[in-house]
Amino acid sequence: MATQHSRSAARFMMAPAVILLLGWMLVPLIMTLYFSFKRYLPLRGGDLGWTGFDNYVRFVTSSAFWPSVQATLIIVGGTLLITVIFGVLLGILLNQPMWGQGVVRILVIAPFFVMPTVSALVWKNMFMDPVNGLFAHLWKAVGAQPIEWLSDISLFSIVLIVSWQWLPFATLILLTAIQSLDSEQLEAAEMDGAPVLKRFAYITLPHLSRAITIVILIETIFLLSIFAEIFVTTGGAFGSRTLTYLIFQRVLESQNVGLGSAGGVYAIILANIVAIFLMRIVGKNLDA
C-alpha cells in the first residue's frame, strides 16, 4: 500500500522529533562525559585540565558516597515494597462490587496529580511538624512523645511521602491488569476446589506478574531521580541524601562540575540497567 512517495514523506515528518531527541540525548551526554574527565571548578579557576579517571575514583571513595547509595536504595526499595503490596491489595479491593466505585477510584488516584513540591510541603508541615503537625497532635492525644519525623526518622518519612505519591500509579495499573483477568479462569479454579488464597497465589498473582514488573521498572526510573521531595523536606540533611541529591550538591552547591559529572555518569549507567529490562517488555508488547 505504501508507495515510495509516502515513505519519503513519512521520513520527512519524523525528522524533527528524531533530530531533536537525538540532540537532547547526545549533546548533554557528551558534555557530561567530557567534564567527568576534567578538573573543572567554575568558581575556583574553571578548567584545570584533564584528570583521567580521578573524578570517578574520588566520587566513589568520598565519605558521602556509600551513605547516599544506601539512602537511595532504602527510598527506592521501601517505596517499591509499599506501593506494590498495597497496590495489589487496593487493586483487588477496588475491583470488588460496591457502591460509588467511581468516586473511590478518583479519591485514590488524586495524590498522583499533586505537585511534588506541594505534597512534600504539606506532609512536612501539616502532618510531620513535631509541634503543630497533625501527627504530633495525634501522638500527644494518646499520651506519647511526638516524633521528630524528618530529622529522627528522615528516610522513613520520605518513603512515606513518596509512597503516598506513587501508590495511585501502582494501584491504577494493577487494577487495570486485574480487570483484564478472565473471571472464568477464577471460576474454573473455584470449581477445581482451590480456596481463595490459593486462587490468588496460582491465578491472580501470575496474571499480575507482568504488570508488577512494569510498575517496578517505571517507578524505579522515576524514584532514582526524585529530587523535589528531598529538596523541600530535609535539603539532604539527616542521612536523606540520595545519589541524585549528592550529584546535585556537587554540581550546583559546591560547583565541582568534574566530580558531579562523574557522579552523573554513574547515575546514567544505573538508570540504563533498569531501562534495558523495561525496554525488553515494552518491545515485546510492540510485536504482539
Place this chain on the structure above:
Amino acid sequence: MGQIKLEQVTKSFGPVEVIPPLDLTIGDGEFTVFVGPSGCGKSTLLRLIAGLEDITSGTIRIDGQDATNVPPAKRGLAMVFQSYALYPHMSVRKNIAFPMRMAGIPEDEQNRRIEAAATALNLTDYLERRPGQLSGGQRQRVAIGRAIVREPAAFLFDEPLSNLDAALRVGMRLEISELHKRLATTMIYVTHDQVEAMTMADKIVVLQAGVIEQVGSPLELYRAPRNVFVAGFIGSPKMNLLSGPEAEKHGVHTIGIRPEHTAISTESGTWEGTVGVAEHLGSDTFLHVQCPQFAEPLTVRASGEFPVQYGDRIFLTPDPAHLHRFDAAGLRIA
C-alpha cells in the same frame, strides 16, 4: 450495468504467489459468491476487484473498460466490510451520506436517497444515532445503506455476516437476497460458509489456494462437482468420499455418495455397519454408521423418526444414479 471481467489476473505478496493466473467473468446483475476455506484467496480476489490491492499482472475490466489502474473510488463499486467499517464519529445519516458527499451530489438528492435507503433497511428511527449505539444487525444494515445510495455498478461483500449470531445471520441472508432481487445489480459476495453460498448465489466460484476449482450454479455444483475438493465442500452434511477396495469395484480411485442418496434398511443392503451417534433434527435424522470396510464412519440421512439406537446393525445401499466417481487425481469421471 456491472459486468466484471478478470483476464489472467495474478497477485503476489513479495515472492509468494497467492493468486496464479486467473480468468473469470461475472455477468451483469449476477449474484456471484466466492467461497472456499480460509486463506484460499477469496478476500484477496475481492480486494483486487475493489482496487484496494494492486494486481501484479493481468487486466480487470468493468463493463468492458480497462479498470486495472483505476483507483478504488473511480471504479463505481461499493463495498461492505466484515467489520462494517462505519465511521464511529458520524451519525447513521452522515455515514450513509458520506459517499454522496464525496461525489458532490446535491443535498436534497442526498436526503431523498437516505430516506429511501433508511426505509428499505428499517433504519428510519436510527438515523441520528452513532454506530456505537447500534446492534450488530443494525450496523450491518447501515453499511449496506452506505453502499446502496451510491447506486454502484456492483456491490462487493466481504464476509458481511460473520460477526452476527446464527439467528440474525439467517435473517440478513434473506434481506441481502431480497435486495439483490429488487435492485438487480451485480453483487460479489465472499464467504467461507457453503450454506450462504448455496442459498444466495446465482453463480458460485469455489476457490482453493488462489485457484478456481469450479464455477457454476449451486445445483450444478451439487449435482456434478468437478473434483473431490468441490464434492467435499458443497453440500451439508458433507459427501462421503470412499476409496480403497469398494471404489475399485467401480473401477475408480474414489467414489462419493451424499448422505441423502443412501437407502437405509434394517434387513438387507450393500454395506453392513453399526450405528454410532444419531443426530435427530426433527425433520431428518443423520446417522453416523461405522462399516468395517471403511476407515471413516459414513454419514447418512434417514427420515425424522427413524427408529434406531446406538449400536444397532444397519444396512446401507447407495443410489447408483447419484454415485460420484473420481480418478486418482481427484477429478470427476463422467
Place this chain on the structure above:
Amino acid sequence: MARTVTTNRKIINTAAAWAVGLLIFFPILWTILTSFKTEAVAVADPPVFLAFDWTLDNYRTVLERSNYARFLMNSIIIAGGATLLGLLIAIPAAWSMAFVPSRKTKDILLWMLSTKMLPAVGVLYPIYLIFIRLGLLDTRTGLIIVLMLMNLPIIVWMLYTYFKEIPGEILEAARMDGASLKDEILYVLTPMAIPGIASTMLLNFILAWNEAFWTLNLTAAKAAPLTAFIASYSSPEGLFFAKLSAASTMAIAPILILGWFSQKQLVSGLTFGAVK
C-alpha cells in the same frame, strides 16, 4: 458472567474501599479544609475538622502577594507551551510511524523511549551551561523547550498507540466511498484521532505542570512556575499553615480536575501501552 454478590458482602466492600479511599485522599482534603481556616485554627490542638468559621482571607492574602499571579501565569505558559510544541512535533512523527510503518519503526520508538530514561541530574550541568550560553536561564522559552523534550517520547508513544487503533478497514471504506487523501485525513482520520490527541495533551500538560527538577534548577525570579513558588515556603516564619494550604490548593486544584478527566488514558500513557 459476573456473579451476583450478597448485599452484606457489598456493604463490607463499600465500607472498606471508602475508608481506604478517604484515608489516601485525606492529606488533600485536610489541605483544602485548612485553607479556609484562620492561622490560629489551623494549628489548633485538638485539630478542628469542620466546625470553624470558614474564611477566604488566606486566598485573598496569597492572591494579593503581587508575585502569585506571575507564578501561576508562568506555570500555565510553560506547561501549555511545552505541551503544544510537543504535539506539533509529535503528531507528524506518530502519524507516519502508525500509518507508514517501516522495519525501523519499532527501533525508533524504543530509542525515543530510552531518551526518557536519562536521569536529569546526569546532564544537569551541561544543560545549565547551554542555558547560560544561549541566554535561556530563567526564561519561559528555555523551560518550554526542556519540558517539551522531556515529554516528547511520551507524547509520540501515546499518539502512536491511538493512531494504531484506527482500523485500516475504515480508511479503505473511505477510499471506496470516493474520498481523496485530503478528504480521508479531513473527514475520517482527524475526527477519529481527536479524542486521542486531547487525552495526550491533557496528560502531558499535567506532567509538565508538576515537573519539579528542571523548573527548580533552571529558574530564579522571572520564569519560576508554581512548583518553585510552593518550594519557597519550605523555610517559613511564624504561622503560615492556612496560607500554605490556600496556595497549595490553588496550585493543585486545576490539575486535580484535569487529572480526573484523563484517568482512563493515564494507564496506557504512562506504561507506553504495555498495560491496557
